[in-house]
Amino acid sequence: MSRHVAEITHRLVSSPGGRIYLAEQGTGPLVLLVHGFPESWYSWRHQLPVLAAAGYRAVALDVRGYGRSSKPTATDAYRMLDLVEDNVSVVHALGEESAVVIGHDWGATIAANSALLKPEVFRAVGLLSVPYTPRGGPRPSDVFAQMGGDEEFYVSYFQEPGRAEAEIEPDVRGWLAGFYAALSADTMPPPGASDPHFVSKAGTLRDRFPSGRLPAWLSERDLDVYAGEFERTGLTGALNRYRNMDRDWEDLAAFDGAPIAQPSVFIGGSLDASTTWLADAIKAYPVTLPGLVSCHLLEDCGHWIQQERPAEVNRILTDWLAALPA
Numbered sequence: 001m002s003r004h005v006a007e008i009t010h011r012l013v014s015s016p017g018g019r020i021y022l023a024e025q026g027t028g029p030l031v032l033l034v035h036g037f038p039e040s041w042y043s044w045r046h047q048l049p050v051l052a053a054a055g056y057r058a059v060a061l062d063v064r065g066y067g068r069s070s071k072p073t074a075t076d077a078y079r080m081l082d083l084v085e086d087n088v089s090v091v092h093a094l095g096e097e098s099a100v101v102i103g104h105d106w107g108a109t110i111a112a113n114s115a116l117l118k119p120e121v122f123r124a125v126g127l128l129s130v131p132y133t134p135r136g137g138p139r140p141s142d143v144f145a146q147m148g149g150d151e152e153f154y155v156s157y158f159q160e161p162g163r164a165e166a167e168i169e170p171d172v173r174g175w176l177a178g179f180y181a182a183l184s185a186d187t188m189p190p191p192g193a194s195d196p197h198f199v200s201k202a203g204t205l206r207d208r209f210p211s212g213r214l215p216a217w218l219s220e221r222d223l224d225v226y227a228g229e230f231e232r233t234g235l236t237g238a239l240n241r242y243r244n245m246d247r248d249w250e251d252l253a254a255f256d257g258a259p260i261a262q263p264s265v266f267i268g269g270s271l272d273a274s275t276t277w278l279a280d281a282i283k284a285y286p287v288t289l290p291g292l293v294s295c296h297l298l299e300d301c302g303h304w305i306q307q308e309r310p311a312e313v314n315r316i317l318t319d320w321l322a323a324l325p326a
Contacts, residue, residue, distance in 0.1 A: 005052045008175045013093035015086045017077060018070025021062040022090065026052025031321065032087060033060040034114075036105020036129070038176060038238050040067045042225050043104065046310035047317065054318045061090060063107065065237025075161065078240035080113050080248040087114045088121050100321065102126035104306055105274070106241055113252070115260050124263040124291075124324050126317060129305050131272045131281040132260060134288055135252040140245040151198040154205055158242040165235050167204045167209050172235075173227035178209025180218055183303035185271050187215045197273060217307045263291045264318045267313055269301030293320055 005026060012019040025048040035043040041060035051058035062069040063256055064086050065078055072078075087110065091099045101122045103111030107139045108130040115125035137143065140155075147153040160163050168175045175320050181187035182196040187210050189196060196208040215222065230238075266282070268288070270277035275282070275297065285292050306313045 005049055008048060012068065013090060015064070015070070015089040015093075017064050017072050017082060017086060020070070020086055020090055020093075021063070022059050022094075023048065023061075024057065024059045025049060025158055025216065026056055026058050028055040028057050030094060030099040031056045031058050031320075032099045032101045032111075034056065034087070034091060034101065034103035034107035035039045035060070035063060035066070036103070036107045037241065038179065038230065038235065039105070040226065040227070040229050042222075042229075043304075043307060047306055047314060048317065050310075051321075052273050054321070056321065057094075059090070061086075063110070063241075065233075065240055067233065070080040070235065071237040075240050075243050076247060078237070079244040080110065080249060081251050083110045083241075084114045084117050087111075088118055091121055096325035097121070098123045100124045100126070100324065102128070102317065104128040104301070105130055108132075110123065112260060115262050116255060119262060120319060122262065124321075125260060126265045126267075126320065128267050128313070129269065129272055129303055131266060131268065132264075132285075132288055133281045134255070134259065134276060135249065136256050140249055148198045151200055153154075154197050154252065155242055155245070156197065157199045157205065158239050161236070161239075161243065164205075164239055167169075167206060168230075168235050172230045173223060175209075176226055176230065177214060177218075177223055178206055178211060178319075180223075180304065181210045181213070181215050182208070183272070184215035184217065185269065185300050185302035185308060187213065188271065188302060188317065215302075215304070215308070217304060253276045259288050259290055261291050263293050263320075263324055264289045265294050265296075265316065267296045267298065267305060267316055269303060269305050269308070270297050270299050271301060272303040272305070274303060 033044040046059035101111040108127040114121040
């Protein structure tokens, strides 16, 4: 017998940085869904109804700086500690004491740190595309500066306020289309082509984006939704996440090498650089994620995993959730 699922409802709740925008569907144990760059709550459109039908209260948020959530002006208002507190405030604003947190891309890192810093609130954690890598090693900006040789790694490119905005904001829709295509399995550059994660001297990221067609998972309407949000808000709030990586490294010094003990799941794409570059992080999961229930690498899948392969991701997530302790 199928469960009747109400439509998605939308609202704003208070948070330390102002307000957080939520899309909510279903009733039951709370599952908080956290998106990455450059996305929004809409990235979870395929998961919300399925999780709701499975008996969960599925809530996808716009991360601080995105969509209809608040966008503080200070660059340092986007440090990881603040984003974790936003997640905690959402749980409490919804009248709950605890939640399962699931994140993709930057959302995976936010979800992991939420579980690490607030284990009393986040009882389990799901990570999509970006593996958990405990804080440690040299300062991040120093590491990124050494990548790419004569070329510049995209994270370094994003560091200077206004620089990436100058590339993106004159044509948000076109830039997003290229960025999504560059990291999608069916449209990414072929092996041996120039890597779109790097910028040549005096170049831009867009120089290496594919053009001509959208990835299969992204309709013109979907692209309109994403572009409409960023055309309204600009990109600074989203990019400020990258501009706090050194602050995060300093803020989280007490958690150097710390494992996450709660039940966890990881889902990555076999063609995603986030998965292949961090293969050693996945191998370290017996130490870094001792509560890992399962680890999945989806063949021929790129970075936008819950949108590229929604049926598989939904099955993995619902099976994992069903097996969690009550």
